[in-house]
Amino acid sequence: MNPPRELKVIDVNKTFGGVQALRNVNMTISGTGITALIGPNGAGKTTLFNVISGFGTPYTGRIIFDGQDLTGLPVHKVARAGLVRTFQTPVGISSMTVVENIALAIAGSDLDYPWSPFLFWRKDRSRRKLAHDAAWTQLEQADAAQLGNRAMSDLSPGDAKLVEILRQLALSPRMLLLDEPAAAMTVNQIDTLSGIIRDIAQRGVGVLVIDHNLSFVLELAAQVHVLESGAVIASGTPAAIGNDANVRRIYLGGDEGTHAA
Amino acid sequence: MNNLLFGLLTGSMLAVATSGFALLRNTERFLHIAHGQFMALGALLAVALGETFGLPVGIALAVLITSAVAVACGKLLFDPVKHRGANVLLFTSVGLAFVVYAAMIALFGTDLRVFTVELGAARPIGPFDVAPGEIVILLVAVVVIGGLWLLLGRTGIGRDIRAVASNRELAQIRGVAINRVSMTVWAVAGALAAIAGIMTAVLSSVSTESGWGYILLVLAAAVLGGTGNILGVIAAALVLGIVMDMSSLVIDTAYRPIVAFGILIGVLLIRPQGLFSFQSRKEAAA
Amino acid sequence: MISIEFLVTIATLAFVFAMAAQLLNLEAAWGGMWDLGIAGLIGVGAYSYVLLTSSPDAAVPGAGLSWPLGMLGAGLITAAVAALIGWPALRLRGEYFLITTFAFAEILRQIIIIRRDITGGTFGLTSIVKPFESQFTIDGYPYVRLGLTVLLTVIVWMVCSRIATSSYGASLRAARDNEPLAMAMGKRINVLRLSTYATVGLMCGLFVGPAYSWILGALVPSVFSSHLTFTLWAGLVIGGLGSRFGPIVGALLLTGASELVRLVHVPDQFADLHAAAHPALVGVLLIAVLRWRPDGLLTESGTFARLRRRHSRPDTARATPVSTPTVPRIAHEPSA
Numbered sequence: 001m002n003p004p005r006e007l008k009v010i011d012v013n014k015t016f017g018g019v020q021a022l023r024n025v026n027m028t029i030s031g032t033g034i035t036a037l038i039g040p041n042g043a044g045k046t047t048l049f050n051v052i053s054g055f056g057t058p059y060t061g062r063i064i065f066d067g068q069d070l071t072g073l074p075v076h077k078v079a080r081a082g083l084v085r086t087f088q089t090p091v092g093i094s095s096m097t098v099v100e101n102i103a104l105a106i107a108g109s110d111l112d113y114p115w116s117p118f119l120f121w122r123k124d125r126s127r128r129k130l131a132h133d134a135a136w137t138q139l140e141q142a143d144a145a146q147l148g149n150r151a152m153s154d155l156s157p158g159d160a161k162l163v164e165i166l167r168q169l170a171l172s173p174r175m176l177l178l179d180e181p182a183a184a185m186t187v188n189q190i191d192t193l194s195g196i197i198r199d200i201a202q203r204g205v206g207v208l209v210i211d212h213n214l215s216f217v218l219e220l221a222a223q224v225h226v227l228e229s230g231a232v233i234a235s236g237t238p239a240a241i242g243n244d245a246n247v248r249r250i251y252l253g254g255d256e257g258t259h260a261a
Numbered sequence: 262m263n264n265l266l267f268g269l270l271t272g273s274m275l276a277v278a279t280s281g282f283a284l285l286r287n288t289e290r291f292l293h294i295a296h297g298q299f300m301a302l303g304a305l306l307a308v309a310l311g312e313t314f315g316l317p318v319g320i321a322l323a324v325l326i327t328s329a330v331a332v333a334c335g336k337l338l339f340d341p342v343k344h345r346g347a348n349v350l351l352f353t354s355v356g357l358a359f360v361v362y363a364a365m366i367a368l369f370g371t372d373l374r375v376f377t378v379e380l381g382a383a384r385p386i387g388p389f390d391v392a393p394g395e396i397v398i399l400l401v402a403v404v405v406i407g408g409l410w411l412l413l414g415r416t417g418i419g420r421d422i423r424a425v426a427s428n429r430e431l432a433q434i435r436g437v438a439i440n441r442v443s444m445t446v447w448a449v450a451g452a453l454a455a456i457a458g459i460m461t462a463v464l465s466s467v468s469t470e471s472g473w474g475y476i477l478l479v480l481a482a483a484v485l486g487g488t489g490n491i492l493g494v495i496a497a498a499l500v501l502g503i504v505m506d507m508s509s510l511v512i513d514t515a516y517r518p519i520v521a522f523g524i525l526i527g528v529l530l531i532r533p534q535g536l537f538s539f540q541s542r543k544e545a546a547a
Numbered sequence: 548m549i550s551i552e553f554l555v556t557i558a559t560l561a562f563v564f565a566m567a568a569q570l571l572n573l574e575a576a577w578g579g580m581w582d583l584g585i586a587g588l589i590g591v592g593a594y595s596y597v598l599l600t601s602s603p604d605a606a607v608p609g610a611g612l613s614w615p616l617g618m619l620g621a622g623l624i625t626a627a628v629a630a631l632i633g634w635p636a637l638r639l640r641g642e643y644f645l646i647t648t649f650a651f652a653e654i655l656r657q658i659i660i661i662r663r664d665i666t667g668g669t670f671g672l673t674s675i676v677k678p679f680e681s682q683f684t685i686d687g688y689p690y691v692r693l694g695l696t697v698l699l700t701v702i703v704w705m706v707c708s709r710i711a712t713s714s715y716g717a718s719l720r721a722a723r724d725n726e727p728l729a730m731a732m733g734k735r736i737n738v739l740r741l742s743t744y745a746t747v748g749l750m751c752g753l754f755v756g757p758a759y760s761w762i763l764g765a766l767v768p769s770v771f772s773s774h775l776t777f778t779l780w781a782g783l784v785i786g787g788l789g790s791r792f793g794p795i796v797g798a799l800l801l802t803g804a805s806e807l808v809r810l811v812h813v814p815d816q817f818a819d820l821h822a823a824a825h826p827a828l829v830g831v832l833l834i835a836v837l838r839w840r841p842d843g844l845l846t847e848s849g850t851f852a853r854l855r856r857r858h859s860r861p862d863t864a865r866a867t868p869v870s871t872p873t874v875p876r877i878a879h880e881p882s883a
Contacts, residue, residue, distance in 0.1 A: 053731065075730035085731055093721045093728065095847070097855070104721055107714050109733050114742045117713035118706075124713050171732060292642060294777075338834060345841055352784050353837050355777050359830030367823035473773050477653055484646045515661045522650035529643055530635050 005031030005066040005174050005206060007052070007083070012061030014047060014230075021047040022058070023230040029223075031066065031175060031206040034197060036217040036238075038210070039227035040250055045210045046179075048227065052208075053085040053177055054078035066174065080109075082174030088183060090164035092152040098163050099148040102135035103128070105170035135170070142166055142196070158189040165196065175206040182213045190216050214251065218242070226250075263390055264506045270395060272502020273402035274460045276495040278475065279482040280409055281453030283494040286483065287426035288446045289339065291350035295358035296454055297476030301469065302361055303327040303455025304462035305369045324455040331451025332444055340443070358472065365469040373468045398460055405456055406495060409449070413491065418445050423490075477518075481525045501525075553810070555689045559762050561802035562696045566703045567755045568783045568794035570747045573707050576789035576847060577716060578743045579723030580637070581645050583776055587652025588748050590771030591628050592756020594659060594666055595621035597766050600676040607667040614678045614757070622753030628655075629748025633741050652776065659768045671767035675760050692761055699754045700795070706750065708791050712854060719743060781833040789847025796844055805829055 007029040014022040021044045029035045039045050050056040052063055054075035063070045065083050073081075092101050111117075111124050139145045144166070147159055155163060161181055169176065178197070182190050190213070197220060201207050211217050218224065218238040226234040226247050234244045241247050278300055285293045303323050311319025334357060342349050413419040418441065424432040425442050433439055458475070461467065482501050486494030501521055508520040567589060574580045600617035601609025612620065636647040659666045666672070683691050710716045722729040722736050730736060760766050778801070786797020808824040836843065 055727070075727070076733050076735050079731050079733040087728060087731070091725060091728070093724045095720055095724050095851070096717070100717075100855075104717055105732055107717075109718065109735070111714040112718045112734065112739060114710070114715060114746045116715050117709045121709070121713075124715075128714060168731075292645075342838055342841070345837075349837050349841055352780065353834055355780065356830040356833030356837065358777065359781070359826040359833065361830075363823040363825075363827035363830060365823075366826070367820045370819045371822065477649065477773065480646050480649060484643060513661070515657070519654050519657050519661075522654050525650050526635065526647055529639055529647055 005082075006064075007031070007066075007175060007206070007208070008062075008064040009048070009052065010062045010064065012048070012051060012058040012063070014044075014051060014056065014058050016047060021230050022051070025061070025227075025230070025232055027225050027232060027235060029175075029206065029208050029225075032201070032204065033222040034201050034207045034209065034220050035223045035225070036209050036211070036221035037225050037227065038212075038214065038217055041212075042229075043227040044230040045227055047230075049085070049177060049179060049210055052078075053083065079171065082172075083177065084168050084171050084173035084175070085177035086164050086168050086179050086181065088180040090157075090160040092160070092163060092167065094152050096152070097148065098144075098150050098152065098155070099132065099135045099139060101152065101163065102138055102167045102170050103131040105167045106134050106138075107131035138166055138170060157184045158186065161185065161189075161193070162196070165193075165200075169200060169205075173205055175208065176200060178207060178209045178211075180211050181209065182211050182216045194220055264510055265503065266391060266395070268503030268506035269499070270398060270464060270502070271506055272499035273399060273406075274457050274464075275478055275482050275502050276498035277402055277405055277453050277460065278457035279479050279486065279494050279498045280406065280491050281450035281457070282479050283483050283486065283491055284422070284426075284446050284453075285450045287488065287491075288422060288429070288442060289335075289343075289350070290429070291347045291354065292480070292483075293450070294351065294354040294476055295334075295361055296354075296450070296479060297474070298358045298361035298365070298472035299327055299331060299451055299454035300458030300461070300475045300479075301467055301472035302330070302365055302458070303451075304458035304467040304471070305365055305469070307455070307459045308462065308467070309369065320459055323459065324452050327455035328448045328451040331454070332447045335443060335447035358476075362469065362472060365472075369469060371469055373466050394463070398463065401456070401460065405453070409453070409491065412449070418442070422446060478521060481521055485525055485528055552686075552689055555693050556762060557803065557806040559689070559693045559696050560806070561799045562693070562700045563755060563758045563762065564779060564782055564802050565795040565798040566696075566700045566758065567751070567779050568786065568798040569700075569703050569707050570750055570755065571779055571783050572788065572790075572794040573710065574743055574747045575783070577711060577723065578719050578740060580740060580744060581641075582648045582744075582747075583645050583773070583780075584632070584648030584650075584652030584655075585747075585751070585779060586771045586773065586775040587648075587655040588625055588629055588751040589755050589759060589775070590652075590659065590768070591655060591748075592621050592625040592752035593760045593763075593766055593771070594672075594756070595624040595752055596757040597672050597675050597760050598665070601672065601674055605674045607665070607672055614676050617676065618753055618757045621756055622749050625752025625756065626745050626749035629751075630741065630745045633744035633748075637737065637740050637744065649773065649776075652771075652773070656768050656771055659771075666768075667766075669768060671765040673765045675763070675766065677761045696758050696761075699758055703750060703754055704791070704795065710746075711791060711850075715739075778829060781829050784843060785832055785836045787843025787845035787847070790843070790845035790850040792850075793843055793845035800844075801829060801832060804832065 009025055009027045009029070012022050012025040013020070025044075025048060037045050037048065047056065051058050054070070054073055054077070057072045061071070065081060068081055070078050070081055070083065093104065096104065107127055111120060111127060116124055136145065136148060139148050142162065144159070144162060147155065147163065152160070152163070165178070165181065181193055181197070185193065194216065197207055197209070209217060209221065218241070221238060224234075224236065224238055224241045225232055226241060226244070228246075228250055233246045234241055236244070278296070282293060282296045285291075285296070306326055307320045307323035309319075310322045313319070314322065338353055338357060339350060342353055411419075413423060421432070421437045421442050422445065424435070424437050425439065429439075458467065458471075461471075461475075478501070482498040483494055485501065486497035501524065504524055505517050505521050509517060512520070567585065571582065571585050574582050596617045598607075598609045599612045599620045600614055601607065601611065603609065603611050632648070632651045636644055636651065639647055660668055663669070677688070677692065678695060679691055680688055710719075718729070718734050719739050721732070722734055722739050726736060763770065779798070782798035782801040783794050784797070785801055786795065787793025805825040805828040808828055809821065811821075
């Protein structure tokens with residue numbers, strides 16, 4: 001059995017507009033199970049997320065995924081390496097319906113050339129049909145078939161988040177990076193969301209989550225990393241983190257960020 | 262050395278024109294393609310009216326009329342579609358450019374027009390050979406731009422204009438009279454276009470076709486100057502004018518426009534936000 | 548008296564513009580690239596074609612190739628020029644891309660004027676090789692030319708339509724709608740956009756340029772000015788950005804209306820008014836459409852809704868109208 005597909009963040013430093021956003025960040029994120037990245041506002045979670053997914057380059061340091069050095073690679077190459085992220089505001093592709101959004105992800109990018117519609121028309125047509133059918137299947141399995149023909153702008157926030165995750169999942173990632181998936185969700189929606197994330201992890205896709213909602217995140221994750229002012233101040237299981245003196249200091253009384261909107 | 266003078270002249274005409282364009286871009290937030298046509302309109306009006314009423318009156322009337330037409334267009338054409346976004350405004354301006362172009366053809370015919378005004382004989386002043394007319398033009402440019410600077414910096418309406426330019430929504434909330442700002446900006450831009458057009462026509466000539474060429478240079482200077490304050494745009498226009506004319510020392514004058522656009526493209530590739538703006542590179546380029 | 552020949556010539560011109568408007572639609576509406584330099588590409592196509600097909604003995608010597616080879620050569624040359632321009636230009640966004648393409652087109656036009664030894668400068672090229680010309684009478688040929696132009700327009704339509712419905716087209720539109728997301732889905736934005744721009748160049752050189760040269764008496768650089776670019780944009784906006792038929796409808800309507808206005812015979816003292824009628828009509832139509840029907844006569848969402856109905860599940864709910872950026876933001880105020 002191959003070693004688990006780990007995501008290694010090694011000695012990453014990044015400055016942002018004069019501020020040191022990340023200081024010597026080191027962490028190893030397991031390729032299986034759910035890992036959480038938490039920290040107060042401005043701790044650098046989003047910056048680290050962006051660096052990992054290719055939306056920013058570290059000043060120093062490396063990002064290694066499954067043995068492959070992804071540092072400084074453009075976003076599309078990181079995505080193609082299997083490291084897929086979601087976006088906090090799930091706008092999606094606005095000119096396409098929900099099912100078309102998902103089908104776009106399933107169809108892949110090998111026919112994205114101007115000659116493809118001419119030299120490979122049959123292949124293109126059957127690919128699109130297959131992707132379309134597969135997209136409907138995905139929606140049905142997620143109990144969301146009624147959303148299929150809707151416009152992206154026509155979705156409730158909770159549904160939009162769901163579609164966002166389903167679509168990025170349809171890219172067959174090896175690790176999924178979830179950017180604030182629980183933001184602006186009701187308690188019920190968060191329950192459903194947790195279920196979905198657990199399913200994803202069970203299918204063998206590693207998950208890295210950043211979110212402000214502590215109870216959601218601590219309940220879900222097997223491993224937690226805590227950032228403060230750009231540095232990792234604690235790493236461990238949710239229980240260990242809960243007892244960590246530094247963490248308690250930040251989350252005085254544990255009520256910062258535990259609200260669900 | 263005279264090339265430097267020509268460059269200054271070209272640059273100052275371009276500066277006057279582009280500051281009006283930039284004013285519109287910063288407050289009304291779209292690219293007013295028809296600005297080039299307004300320049301030609303002002304020039305042609307001045308020539309025609311100058312023949313009837315004498316040059317000074319002709320010029321004054323031309324500037325006033327162009328300014329008034331600009332305000333009317335702003336109110337009747339652009340305000341009603343403002344909520345539709347910058348692109349609708351851009352293409353409305355394209356439509357207006359065609360209409361103004363048509364109006365000029367109808368009124369003035371398609372011949373080349375020249376001002377019957379003597380620039381005077383060139384006399385050596387320092388390292389330059391200057392004609393008195395050219396000095397007048399430079400002075401006009403300085404006065405006009407100075408006046409604009411004073412308007413923006415020292416008057417109440419100028420302060421309002423700057424407020425709208427930096428943050429329109431906030432200015433509206435703060436109670437700034439947006440409509441008055443809008444009308445003033447249109448009037449000033451129209452006047453500046455006319456003046457710049459007249460300056461160009463005095464130095465060379467003008468025809469109904471000229472507008473299409475003017476807008477190219479104005480766009481170039483505006484983009485080079487960046488979306489900061491008007492000063493950047495003025496500086497960019499001067500730089501453009503000087504480089505264009507100095508380049509004819511080294512290469513054929515026919516290549517002048519190519520030099521101008523080559524500079525534009527070159528600068529954009531190195532510094533996509535323009536020469537003098539404070540925007541971050543990320544916002545302008547991929 | 549409206550002569551049939553005149554109508555045929557207008558119709559031919561209208562179809563040339565319809566071809567060009569479709570290509571503009573492809574890159575601007577579906578690709579999100581607001582190109583103000585299309586006249587430059589058409590000019591390169593036209594000049595390449597004429598220079599490749601002119602006889603070596605002509606006043607301005609050419610390569611003497613047959614017209615099909617000339618079209619092919621023009622296509623390749625224009626595609627190469629487009630790739631050369633696009634590669635730096637596409638690194639810029641929004642109004643910066645706009646002005647760069649604008650600048651490039653003007654540079655191309657100036658080069659044509661300056662290198663009069665190759666291009667005939669402002670006097671232009673007059674010996675233009677037209678397909679099948681020798682096989683028809685002078686009276687009959689305009690019809691052949693019209694038929695050929697219509698055929699080419701249909702071919703361009705088929706190419707653009709095929710692109711629109713393909714995976715390539717979907718990826719292109721995704722890049723237009725949400726660039727960071729498209730990247731995060733593994734799409735190579737640069738390749739998508741540059742290849743589209745080069746394809747537009749290819750078709751300008753293969754079809755539009757040659758077809759335009761066939762109806763011009765002489766090929767002069769002033770034809771390929773910003774005036775042409777804006778006229779094509781007007782036709783596109785009026786017909787409807789992003790729809791498959793809109794560009795054709797818009798171009799035909801605009802050219803037809805503005806040229807037919809010229810038919811009205813006026814006494815000489817109104818000659819200026821006469822010349823003014825064409826641009827006046829273009830301007831008024833454009834302003835009116837933007838005011839009262841800003842999406843154009845036909846819309847992108849309409850086009851894709853119709854295409855969508857072929858694929859959607861019959862048993863699920865009816866599709867709700869999808870928001871399409873039919874007059875898409877070009878990030879005039881650069882934003883994320």
